[in-house]
Amino acid sequence: MDHLGFIHEELDIKILILFILRRLPGEVDPNVLSDLCRSCDDGFGYFDYTDCLDELIQNGLIAENEEGLSITDKGAKNVDLVETSIPYSVRTKAVKLLTPERERLRRLAMIKAGHRVEKDGCYVTLAMSDGEGDVIRLELLCGGEEQAKRIEKNFRKGAERYYQRIVEMLSE
DSSP states (O other), X not given: OOXXXXXXXXXXXXXXXXXXXXXXSSOBOHHHHHHHHHHHOSSSOHHHHHHHHHHHHHTTSEEEETTEEEEOHHHHHHHHHHGGGSOHHHHHHHHHHHHHHHHHHHHHHHEEEEEEEETTEEEEEEEEEOSSSEEEEEEEEESSHHHHHXXXXXXXXXXXXXXXXXXXXXXX
């Protein structure tokens, strides 16, 4: 099946993948990356995309871990040299499509939540940063690991709201 669009060649697909990853502030879910790449241009299909992604990972240009995919230093250096080979209209569309994901990842990087189990109980640590340093850091003793996970999840969803409520309560 013929695809419409500017990106057809394997090398162009790889450059587009690296171009997008280069502009994201952290690890991205593989499915989100696929959607972003394929939304930028209709010139290639899913299987072409996955083949190129696999090669980039194998060649050490993209790192893959539990949190998702990120560009390596090697990948960043390579794409910096060749990104202008992507048509301007595709680059512009990519940058526009990246804005919501970039903001989501930036927020995620500023909110930390984790727990640890010790012999005297389960502790959950919650923190929110403003990019310079922590604006709040709490450590709570929980009733168990399940409660700690629930607290982490809720904090990640509404850290700003919780911070505001704590400040208001302490300021009364």
